[in-house]
Amino acid sequence: MDYLRPYRSFVSYIDRSREYYVAQGYSRPYAWAHHNDVPFALLPKPLSRCRVGLVTTAGRTDAEGMIGAGRMKRDPFAQPADPPPKSLFTDDLSWDKKATHTDDVDSFLPVNRLAEQAAGGRIGSASPRFYGVPTDYSQSRTSNDAAPRILKWCREDGLDAVLLSAL
């Protein structure tokens, strides 16, 4: 045991963001997704023969960002993984801009690290594309519009598994 603490160590973003938006005068708190039943599937074959893809919540350009400030084009996208992106647009997302930065894409979308896993034989191959689902506060748009489009692209690219990395 390293420390004794009279509180949980990890941050509750649900509690923290609710208090933060109350302080901004928003009386109705955001209702977070909660599912009693969670789907699950085992890998269909050994990982060394699987094709694996990546999904990010970042956008490609600032035109896809800026929630609620007029530019509302937050469509899902698929983009070639090679050459890997040197940067992605994250300015509009609520990550910790005082503590860190997102200048290294692999810190939030490990496209180069996944390619290494393919080259080393840990996975069969990496998807030729990665997929983006820019953060949208509408759960119905995410479930009913974005998710089926991402799934369609994953199937087009012959994926066996996909890793989602949320900023």
Added chain:
Amino acid sequence: MGSARDIVEECGVARFVFTDFPLGNPCGKPWDTEMQRSIIGSALDLLEGAWMPRTTVQTPFHWEDDMWRDAFLRVDDGNREALARAGEERRRLQAEVKTSR
């Protein structure tokens, strides 16, 4: 892969690799390729090894300090008025956007 443990676990996912970092670098610190390799390695291990949904694995990494935990989205007497003003301004902008459509 993520760093907002409560949000992801409330939602419920098949497999979750949790890294207890400030939001923004759920796949490892910027430019730290060894750490990034370890975290994606944990994700691949979990793809193979998990046998039921909601399986969470926490990676062994720690940020340099714990300052960020209290600082992020902090509300206190020093910023309460500024936050209230910022909320008013945001609602005004949103109303403008709506009326201009």
